[in-house]
């Protein structure tokens with residue numbers, strides 16, 4: 001963003017604040033949406049918080065129990081395991097798409113033939129209906145009839161049990177998540193690459209830098225803010241991941257792939273333990289917000305380092 | 311048709327005062343230009359007249375009606391913006407008729423008014439096009455057309471020519487001037503270009519740092535600048551300022567040269583420090599003038615511009631920064647390094663107080 | 671190395687690159703299509719068959735016969751259509767208002783809404799709908815889909831209105847337009863491309879949504895994703911019809927993705943939004 005436009009913004013900002021009588025007020029434009037947001041977004045937050053302090057099962061009397069639901073979390077082995085699964089799943093589901101997505105972005109940033117169409121195909125996995133693709137993945141994971149084991153057999157590996165064995169289930173699910181969400185990372189990084197200046201590269205080329213050196217010392221530092229954005233978004237989405245996990249494994253085998261989100265679903269809508277479920281929701285929510293804040297803070301710092309406010 | 315009266319108007323953003331008490335009287339039908347360096351508050355003042363900016367203090371009145379709290383749409387003004395602000399999704403005709411349509415003007419009247427304005431500006435063949443299909447100069451004309459169609463009490467222009475190339479700018483200058491002579495609508499026009507101000511205005515308001523330095527007719531400002539700021543701002547190349555002191559019946563420069571005052575010595579000012587102001591075209595060759603070395607010669611064909619460095623009567627007092635500009639009608643064979651002797655025309659020179667900048 | 675050879679190698683490298691890039695997506699959807707067009711025998715064959723000798727078109731006809739698929743399709747249309755339309759009606763003006771008031775801080779609510787897991791909206795709203803006696807109709811799903819669509823629309827429209835020049839609206843103000851006229855006749859037409867982006871993304875994320883339906887939908891009010899999921903778990907159907915159903919569900923979205931990839935890319939990189 002140029003200095004010019006940013007100062008223009010400042011100018012406008014102050015003028016709107018000060019010209020209440022002459023300028024129209026913009027509140028009426030916002031009010032309908034505000035009502036909707038309060039109704040379907042803010043109200044659920046507040047209500048969840050309240051319910052989390054109650055003993056509340058569907059069809060039974062409610063009663064106030066304070067922080068008891070939260071205390072229960074610490075001794076709930078299934079919850080703690082779910083927490084662990086979530087963290088592992090999230091870490092891998094951020095890392096893999098980040099690496100692959102950056103590589104893909106570098107490829108897409110060159111003069112590919114039919115770039116638009118290729119990009120359209122490339123982003124299809126993330127736009128496709130998750131349940132639909134999860135069904136197909138389930139078939140592909142099938143140990144006997146699945147195409148994946150057949151492909152592996154061609155290179156002499158396998159057969160694997162994929163989502164049907166506790167030791168491979170999370171990795172298999174990460175594979176699906178990666179397949180699905182690498183395009184988003186690619187798009188974000190591609191946006192960053194498009195904004196890069198060309199002079200440093202020309203001068204580096206004259207200085208005799210290799211392609212890898214150019215990537216390592218020029219591209220990578222300059223796209224760092226965009227990588228951070230990708231990490232933030234990927235983290236949030238991986239933490240919240242539900243459709244794929246629920247459709248393919250429902251947390252199984254056993255509870256080997258049960259994440260917090262899936263456990264929350266079971267507690268609230270299988271056992272109808274609304275109070276406890278709400279407590280899990282609150283903790284989950286806090287976890288996501290905290291992670292986001294940490295990442296935002298890191299991004300701020302990386303933005304400082306590269307000297308722009310992206 | 312209307313008069314505009316600006317009384318002691320102030321504008322602050324937070325604690326920063328941008329306009330520090332400005333009063334201007336604009337007569338019915340007058341073409342007034344606000345000129346001054348970038349950031350001095352011209353646009354802010356214009357936008358306060360338009361009603362786009364709240365007035366922090368003082369009053370703005372159009373036709374004796376105070377409009378401080380009147381929203382822009384009820385002020386009966388038309389404004390031409392720097393970037394034209396043409397509605398990109400409307401044809402030229404729709405752009406020009408937008409205001410009329412908002413007022414539910416009759417179709418036939420709209421057509422007549424648009425056609426008249428298009429005729430004045432030569433936009434007839436373009437009416438069906440969209441702004442993106444026009445050149446910069448044509449867009450500029452549409453923006454003016456949009457203002458004309460309204461037939462407002464006051465036209466406001468905010469640097470309307472600054473996005474055009476030099477040649478087009480000169481042409482549009484003439485067109486705007488012609489348009490004003492034809493319509494006689496009261497006009498307030500903002501520019502940072504003093505040549506634009508000199509060539510177009512009935513009355514120029516020179517602004518600087520949120521205050522008015524001087525108001526007057528173009529030539530009046532040129533001949534009788536109230537202070538060093540106006541003297542330096544109006545006229546190109548800028549006036550030469552030579553520091554020194556008043557003594558006897560003349561002026562002694564810091565370099566020790568004597569400059570004539572033509573008997574206009576201010577009373578009781580012997581030995582007083584002053585700044586001698588003389589326009590580049592008001593020097594002539596004189597055997598008894600100050601000696602100066604030619605640094606640069608720039609012939610433009612119609613005239614010659616020279617940069618001179620006074621040698622100074624007192625040896626060793628020469629000062630690189632005190633270079634003078636001299637513009638002469640005749641051609642000259644002078645070459646860099648030569649020494650010429652020049653003297654200012656005392657009748658056209660000015661003395662300024664070096665502390666206040668005011669003319670003595 | 672000679673120049674032509676070098677060029678040839680470059681081209682070959684490029685081709686390999688392209689292939690590597692799109693093959694995961696392409697092969698997956700091709701396999702999906704293959705599964706949906708094979709008879710049970712072919713789907714169970716080892717080694718797997720990509721192109722069968724006989725196409726099982728009946729996989730597609732069966733899903734429309736027995737499973738009230740048309741009803742579910744209709745439900746999906748209603749829920750997505752209503753939630754998107756309503757989101758546009760309230761979200762576009764809101765994006766405008768927020769952009770013009772420079773109330774960027776208020777966008778934080780949208781951000782947090784974006785971070786919140788869909789399930790945590792479900793618990794309280796489920797109780798609310800139960801209490802209101804709305805369960806069993808499409809209303810609960812339409813309303814809860816607003817959790818997805820409204821933030822998308824607001825977020826994208828804020829970004830869009832911020833880039834439209836204020837000067838135009840000031841010109842309209844001077845021209846005598848009221849704030850509603852400025853919005854309707856100047857701001858809105860200029861923001862049309864932004865509205866298209868918001869519309870497309872809102873439709874896609876609402877259409878794809880699964881978690882809301884699985885809790886709120888009854889037998890008659892299922893949307894397509896829920897219906898397809900139920901085919902898997904409750905009725906022992908074979909792979910062919912299942913894959914066919916999956917393809918039918920996601921086909922509208924895939925077509926939209928390829929057709930409007932430019933808008934989608936613009937919207938996603940601007941807001942990096944995703945529903946649920």
Ligand SMILES: Nc1ncnc2c1ncn2[C@@H]1O[C@H](COP(=O)(O)OP(=O)(O)O)[C@@H](O)[C@H]1O
Nearest residue numbers: 011012014015323328348349350351352353354
């Ligand atoms: N909304 C605002 N908030 C703070 N300062 C402003 C605002 N608008 C203008 N200014 C300041 O007021 C001064 C005058 O601005 P402006 O009237 O645009 O100058 P000009 O048009 O003469 O170049 C500038 O220094 C500018 O930075």
Ligand SMILES: [Mg+2]
Nearest residue numbers: 352353354469
């Ligand atoms: Mg200005």
